[in-house]
Amino acid sequence: MSTTEAVTRDEGADRWADVRDLPPSAKLVAKVLDYNETLSQSQLAEETLLPPRTVRYALTRLEDADAVESRFSFSDARKRLYSLKI
Template identity: 55%
Template sequence: MSTSPVGSPEEGQLSENEFRDRLRELPPSAKLVAKVLEGEAPLSQGGLAEESLLPDRTVRYALNRLEEEGLVESRYSFKDARKQVYFLTV
C-alpha cells in the first residue's frame, strides 16, 4: 500500500492510516485476508482460502468483518458472473 490516500474522501477511499487503524482492531484472520488481497486482488472467496490456507468458513467470517469496517468491497467477476471477487478500499 502507498503512504498517501488513493482517492479523495468524496470517493469513499480511506487513507492508509485510517485503513490500518480499522484493521488493527480486527481478528488475525481478517488481517491475513487483507494482506493476501494487498498483493493478489481481486480474488474470489475460494481464491482467498487457497492463498491464505484458511478454511472457507474462516475466510467468509474475515470478509464479513472487513466489509463491516469498510476495508473490502466486492463486485461480480468478469470471468464468472456467479462469483464475487474482493478487493481493498485503499
C-alpha cells in the same frame, strides 16, 4: 529519519487503522488482498490456507469495517471478487 519518511510511515499506519482491531483471519485476508489486486473467496482460501468458512467470516468483518469492496465476476456471475479499499 526525515520528515517525509515520518509522514509516509504515519499514513501507512492510518491506512490499517480500520483493520487493527479485527480478528487475525481478517488481517491475513486483508494482507493477501494487499499483495493481490482482486481475488475470489476460493482463491483467498487457497492463498491464506484458511478454511472457506473462516475466509467468509473474515470478509464479512472486513466489509463491515469498509476495508474491502466486492463485485460480481464477469466470467462467472456466481462468484464475487474482492479487493482492498484501504
